[in-house]
Amino acid sequence: MSITIKQARTSKQLVDILEHRHACHYHSDGKIVDHMDVLPSTLNIVAYLDSSVVASARVTLYEKQNSFCNEPYDFSESCDKLNGLVGHLDMVALSLPEHLFSTIYTYLIKMCVYQVALKGFKYIFYSAPPTMYAELQALGFKNLADPQNDILPCILKTEDFMKSFVSVFADKEILRFQEVFYYTI
Numbered sequence: 686m687s688i689t690i691k692q693a694r695t696s697k698q699l700v701d702i703l704e705h706r707h708a709c710h711y712h713s714d715g716k717i718v719d720h721m722d723v724l725p726s727t728l729n730i731v732a733y734l735d736s737s738v739v740a741s742a743r744v745t746l747y748e749k750q751n752s753f754c755n756e757p758y759d760f761s762e763s764c765d766k767l768n769g770l771v772g773h774l775d776m777v778a779l780s781l782p783e784h785l786f787s788t789i790y791t792y793l794i795k796m797c798v799y800q801v802a803l804k805g806f807k808y809i810f811y812s813a814p815p816t817m818y819a820e821l822q823a824l825g826f827k828n829l830a831d832p833q834n835d836i837l838p839c840i841l842k843t844e845d846f847m848k849s850f851v852s853v854f855a856d857k858e859i860l861r862f863q864e865v866f867y868y869t870i
């Protein structure tokens with residue numbers, strides 16, 4: 686049994702993500718698909734257990750005027766203080782056995798941050814469940830406010846994450862291939 690986490694690049698992978706998202710959220714009234722899914726700046730990450738999708742995440746370009754980006758927390762005040770591209774991790778869906786949840790969640794978020802950093806994003810916002818904040822703190826996320834309505838608004842400077850990521854490679858030559866990196870667990 687292996688789990689592979691990578692950027693979705695094909696239409697089949699995107700369909701897999703949308704089907705997984707729907708299966709995870711079919712009981713909620715929340716949006717499963719919206720116009721953000723078709724924008725070129727949107728990043729989708731998918732995790733496969735063998736050939737089945739078990740997790741997915743989406744990062745969009747943060748836009749203050751876009752109401753989707755400011756739900757459930759309004760990041761616009763924080764964004765005014767930042768320079769450069771800002772991403773918004775706005776959708777995470779997991780359908781995993783409980784013993785794998787924390788590990789896969791962490792690697793899914795790592796892959797999101799890694800990929801947006803490669804695309805030049807300087808920061809990433811996330812309205813996180815407080816139960817996962819320990820994992821996010823370990824990755825370098827900082828909270829922006831006290832939890833509100835069962836979410837914790839937080840931010841990560843991608844440069845800090847990339848410095849710690851790159852430091853684990855003894856052979857820096859391998860970083861030439863970083864565009865195609867993916868996690869296998």
